Amino acid sequence: MPLKHIQWITGFITVLLIFPIVIGLVGTLLPAFHYFPPLGEYGFSLSPWRNVFSQGEFYAGLKLTLITGIGAPVLALWLALSLLAWGYQRPFFKKIEALLSPILAIPHAAIAIGLLFLLSPSGWIVRLFSPWLTGFERPPNWITAQDPYGISLIFALIIKEMPYLLFVMLAAMKSIQARECMQACQALGYSRFTLWRKVLIPQLYPIIRLPIFIVVAFSLTVVDLALVIGPNTPSTLAVTLFRWFNDPDLAMRYTASAGAIFLMITIFLVLGGWELAHKVFSAMTRCERSNGKRHGVSDILLGTGVILGVFTLLSAFIALILLPFWSLAKRWRFPDALPSQWTWDNIERATPLLMELSANTLIIALFSTVIACGISLLMLEIKRHSITSSATPSQQHAFDWLIYVPILLPQIGFLFGLHVLLIYLNLNGDLCAIIALHLMYVLPYVYLTLKAPYLAYNEDYLLQANRLNHRPWRHYVSVKIAMLKPALFTAFAMGFSVSIAQYLPTLIAGEGRYSTLTTEAVAQAASGDRKQVGSMALLQAFFPVMVFWLAQIIPSRWTAWRLTIKKRLKKALTKKDKTC
Amino acid sequence: MKKSFVAASIAATLVLSTSSMLAHSAQTSSTSEKWKNTLQEAKGQTVYFNAWGGADNINDYIQWAADRIKDDYDVTLKQVKLTDTSDAVNRVLAEKAAGKNTKGSIDLIWLNGENFRAMKDNHLLFGPFSQTLPSYTKYVDENARQSLTQDFGTPVDGMESPWGMAQVIFMHDTATLSNPPKSIPELLIYAKAHPGRITYPEPPQFLGSTFLKQALYELSPHRKALSQPVDSVDFDKITATMWAYLDELHAVAWRSGESFPSSSEEMMRLLDDQEIDVALSFDISAASVQIDKGNLPDTVRSYVFSGGTIGNTHFLAIPYNSGVKAGAQVVANFLLSPEAQIKKQTPTVWGDLSVLSYAKLSKDDQAKFDALPRGIATLNIEELGKTLPEPHASWVGALEKEWRQRYAQ
Numbered sequence: 001m002p003l004k005h006i007q008w009i010t011g012f013i014t015v016l017l018i019f020p021i022v023i024g025l026v027g028t029l030l031p032a033f034h035y036f037p038p039l040g041e042y043g044f045s046l047s048p049w050r051n052v053f054s055q056g057e058f059y060a061g062l063k064l065t066l067i068t069g070i071g072a073p074v075l076a077l078w079l080a081l082s083l084l085a086w087g088y089q090r091p092f093f094k095k096i097e098a099l100l101s102p103i104l105a106i107p108h109a110a111i112a113i114g115l116l117f118l119l120s121p122s123g124w125i126v127r128l129f130s131p132w133l134t135g136f137e138r139p140p141n142w143i144t145a146q147d148p149y150g151i152s153l154i155f156a157l158i159i160k161e162m163p164y165l166l167f168v169m170l171a172a173m174k175s176i177q178a179r180e181c182m183q184a185c186q187a188l189g190y191s192r193f194t195l196w197r198k199v200l201i202p203q204l205y206p207i208i209r210l211p212i213f214i215v216v217a218f219s220l221t222v223v224d225l226a227l228v229i230g231p232n233t234p235s236t237l238a239v240t241l242f243r244w245f246n247d248p249d250l251a252m253r254y255t256a257s258a259g260a261i262f263l264m265i266t267i268f269l270v271l272g273g274w275e276l277a278h279k280v281f282s283a284m285t286r287c288e289r290s291n292g293k294r295h296g297v298s299d300i301l302l303g304t305g306v307i308l309g310v311f312t313l314l315s316a317f318i319a320l321i322l323l324p325f326w327s328l329a330k331r332w333r334f335p336d337a338l339p340s341q342w343t344w345d346n347i348e349r350a351t352p353l354l355m356e357l358s359a360n361t362l363i364i365a366l367f368s369t370v371i372a373c374g375i376s377l378l379m380l381e382i383k384r385h386s387i388t389s390s391a392t393p394s395q396q397h398a399f400d401w402l403i404y405v406p407i408l409l410p411q412i413g414f415l416f417g418l419h420v421l422l423i424y425l426n427l428n429g430d431l432c433a434i435i436a437l438h439l440m441y442v443l444p445y446v447y448l449t450l451k452a453p454y455l456a457y458n459e460d461y462l463l464q465a466n467r468l469n470h471r472p473w474r475h476y477v478s479v480k481i482a483m484l485k486p487a488l489f490t491a492f493a494m495g496f497s498v499s500i501a502q503y504l505p506t507l508i509a510g511e512g513r514y515s516t517l518t519t520e521a522v523a524q525a526a527s528g529d530r531k532q533v534g535s536m537a538l539l540q541a542f543f544p545v546m547v548f549w550l551a552q553i554i555p556s557r558w559t560a561w562r563l564t565i566k567k568r569l570k571k572a573l574t575k576k577d578k579t580c
Numbered sequence: 581m582k583k584s585f586v587a588a589s590i591a592a593t594l595v596l597s598t599s600s601m602l603a604h605s606a607q608t609s610s611t612s613e614k615w616k617n618t619l620q621e622a623k624g625q626t627v628y629f630n631a632w633g634g635a636d637n638i639n640d641y642i643q644w645a646a647d648r649i650k651d652d653y654d655v656t657l658k659q660v661k662l663t664d665t666s667d668a669v670n671r672v673l674a675e676k677a678a679g680k681n682t683k684g685s686i687d688l689i690w691l692n693g694e695n696f697r698a699m700k701d702n703h704l705l706f707g708p709f710s711q712t713l714p715s716y717t718k719y720v721d722e723n724a725r726q727s728l729t730q731d732f733g734t735p736v737d738g739m740e741s742p743w744g745m746a747q748v749i750f751m752h753d754t755a756t757l758s759n760p761p762k763s764i765p766e767l768l769i770y771a772k773a774h775p776g777r778i779t780y781p782e783p784p785q786f787l788g789s790t791f792l793k794q795a796l797y798e799l800s801p802h803r804k805a806l807s808q809p810v811d812s813v814d815f816d817k818i819t820a821t822m823w824a825y826l827d828e829l830h831a832v833a834w835r836s837g838e839s840f841p842s843s844s845e846e847m848m849r850l851l852d853d854q855e856i857d858v859a860l861s862f863d864i865s866a867a868s869v870q871i872d873k874g875n876l877p878d879t880v881r882s883y884v885f886s887g888g889t890i891g892n893t894h895f896l897a898i899p900y901n902s903g904v905k906a907g908a909q910v911v912a913n914f915l916l917s918p919e920a921q922i923k924k925q926t927p928t929v930w931g932d933l934s935v936l937s938y939a940k941l942s943k944d945d946q947a948k949f950d951a952l953p954r955g956i957a958t959l960n961i962e963e964l965g966k967t968l969p970e971p972h973a974s975w976v977g978a979l980e981k982e983w984r985q986r987y988a989q
Contacts, residue, residue, distance in 0.1 A: 121855060139854060143835045232988075429685050515661065
């Protein structure tokens with residue numbers, strides 16, 4: 001990109017990234033120290049912190065948060081790496097890759113509701129075997145979901161996070177010389193898993209470290225998923241905070257703000273610990289990696305990971321496939337494996353809403369994602385510029401860290417502060433405000449998805465084109481962007497599905513005046529009616545799945561289509577000329 | 581979720597300023613004059629009505645009202661569907677924080693209890709307005725029920741307009757349980773005989789908190805203290821028997837008391853799945869509506885405890901910074917009219933009990949109320965028996981806090 005005034009643009013984007021974050025933080029930090037003018041509190045005090053630390057539920061919730069928030073990403077990473085090592089560049093793996101996008105696209109709450117139905121004592125698995133095998137005329141009194149240890153929550157988190165990590169890894173594989181490495185190592189007699197462990201994973205990890213951080217922060221702060229499938233006595237810290245923020249006793253807001261600040265500190269401590277653990281781990285395994293052994297214990301570890309990974313993907317699919325059944329069910333009672341009465345009513349009831357909701361949803365998602373793509377390209381170009389022009393190229397640019405802040409902060413405490421800003425700007429309840437808040441969450445995902453392929457792009461093509469004919473902007477679009485099409489489409493699809501799934505930002509910026517498929521689905525989920533949730537989840541998943549599908553098929557066919565259209569147009573025009 | 585409810589409406593600033601000028605004229609003519617002005621001012625306004633949006637039938641009812649109001653008063657009613665009413669309370673608060681004291685985003689809000697108290701105490705409400713609504717003066721009898729003037733012990737003072745009445749009911753499947761437990765102690769006896777089949781929603785979910793209040797009411801030897809603010813009584817002494825009861829109940833409850841359902845809707849799902857034997861609801865027609873939708877078997881019936889169950893009134897209120905207070909009052913007034921209340925009490929529509937005084941209605945309207953069909957699992961007024969009053973609003977927070985302290989760690 002032939003950029004001018006790079007410093008100005010850098011400054012502008014930095015302000016754009018920092019401003020809402022600072023406002024949001026201040027809006028949470030001040031009440032955490034008991035300063036909150038709307039409730040008539042102008043004095044600072046530490047009482048909110050004393051309140052937080054005196055709540056027994058806080059400690060129990062924190063423990064649970066740490067277990068699920070660290071356990072889930074560790075397991076998700078393990079399973080994703082195992083699946084990648086097992087299937088990379090094998091023909092059948094393409095099919096698994098194709099299955100990832102629906103899981104990525106489907107909103108968390110829908111997956112959680114599907115899983116709950118699969119796993120609970122009155123769920124589908126038990127129904128399938130009852131009463132003929134188990135003898136259960138009525139569901140057993142087991143705790144197979146919402147268990148106090150958070151196992152079902154960890155499972156749900158893995159289902160959502162493993163596909164994302166796998167997706168990021170697949171994109172990152174393009175920037176390491178994987179094929180050559182594999183061929184060389186296999187020629188030297190290393191088994192597939194061992195070469196991955198010793199050679200490829202150590203190369204891959206630094207590239208995907210930041211997406212892993214997103215996953216860790218997500219696991220520590222997720223609310224909607226934890227509400228549906230997490231334990232509730234106690235609940236995770238994020239859910240507890242959510243409840244405190246929503247307490248009708250407005251004084252609880254102080255305690256909630258202090259808790260939100262504490263949760264943020266926790267996130268940074270966990271990420272620091274994670275980083276440290278990685279350092280220690282790679283130092284400890286250094287000798288082992290270069291000892292020349294062609295097989296190792298880790299082969300078993302990765303092998304087990306594959307089995308569990310496939311099992312996890314399968315469960316996610318069954319859970320998702322069951323949702324449409326609900327949307328067609330009239331009566332479906334334990335222990336029936338399938339509905340006993342079917343109906344179109346559920347879908348019919350949802351249909352009239354579809355037009356308005358879809359229009360809102362699409363406008364918000366398209367605008368925010370297109371803007372995010374534009375800003376990401378700009379940021380990456382600046383980053384590329386700083387790498388190539390600097391005498392001491394540093395891999396880390398300020399953007400790489402800034403971009404994380406919105407997704408690392410717990411939404412609930414942060415968005416309240418932002419809402420006050422929107423009201424000051426008189427942008428509340430405005431479509432622009434919703435798009436802006438969505439942008440805050442879409443941008444990081446687009447940027448991170450695009451980053452590796454964009455920076456790995458071989459700039460020589462562009463230079464060569466410009467040497468032949470110096471038209472930098474035109475070549476930037478027709479050569480560089482054209483070659484980066486697959487990555488760009490993928491980033492678009494990722495951003496699009498992130499936008500579709502946003503609940504709190506839509507609600508807070510739009511003040512409920514703009515309903516999207518997601519706000520409607522969450523409102524419906526409040527009723528716990530699986531039939532409605534099934535119908536809504538189906539509609540909600542439709543667009544992202546479509547976009548992911550298009551992102552896979554368009555780039556490879558684009559040129560052919562473009563040429564055909566051009567040819568036809570030319571033919572039509574020449575024909576016209578002739579007839580004239 | 582359906583934490584808060586109901587009512588509100590009148591009184592624009594215009595009305596207030598004209599009222600002093602009209603002070604000399606007769607009381608009735610001045611109020612009707614004021615109302616005329618309100619109607620005039622409301623024309624063309626758009627009212628954003630923030631209401632819990634988790635039930636299709638309720639949303640459909642609000643849409644019906646919106647169509648009627650558009651036709652009759654040229655006021656556009658738009659429902660903003662909430663998952664939790666406190667979201668709306670928070671929004672008004674954020675607007676106050678930002679100094680947005682006019683043209684707020686919420687014009688009418690469905691609430692009661694704690695949310696009402698929070699808004700009233702923090703001066704987030706417009707009013708008083710409800711007692712001057714034509715429908716209110718004509719059809720509401722304030723003496724009929726304490727909950728019309730005391731919302732969880734907080735004086736209503738005209739700051740919210742009544743919309744409907746709710747009462748705790750229990751549901752059981754007659755095919756599996758023919759003789760359900762009819763009091764809090766009987767419930768424990770049943771749970772002991774059938775481990776894992778009894779539970780209640782998790783506090784602070786409003787129905788869960790209500791279950792605690794019901795248990796407290798039946799078990800505590802100090803009932804009178806419940807109407808006092810909780811600070812002024814010995815909380816530990818009054819609640820001791822209830823905690824002892826819950827300890828015993830949890831040991832034999834659904835999922836051994838390690839997990840609780842999150843709402844009435846989830847309880848009905850569990851009842852349908854046969855995981856549990858008794859479900860609770862605050863909506864007296866819940867069972868009939870769910871049977872009709874295919875979500876419960878048609879053998880399910882409602883019942884109430886023999887000693888009575890907790891009931892309350894839900895309301896509509898207008899935030900202090902609404903830009904269309906006239907329109908909001910017109911909506912509240914319509915929703916309080918016999919036509920709207922009859923429609924609302926129709927079991928297939930909503931089945932929510934009317935707040936109007938039967939005696940004050942015209943013969944025609946009385947006949948219409950009499951002719952309302954009842955769902956197969958809906959109890960009539962006599963069967964609903966005695967309504968127990970809600971304790972003072974301050975009890976809710978205290979009970980929830982103590983419950984979480986004991987059972988959520």
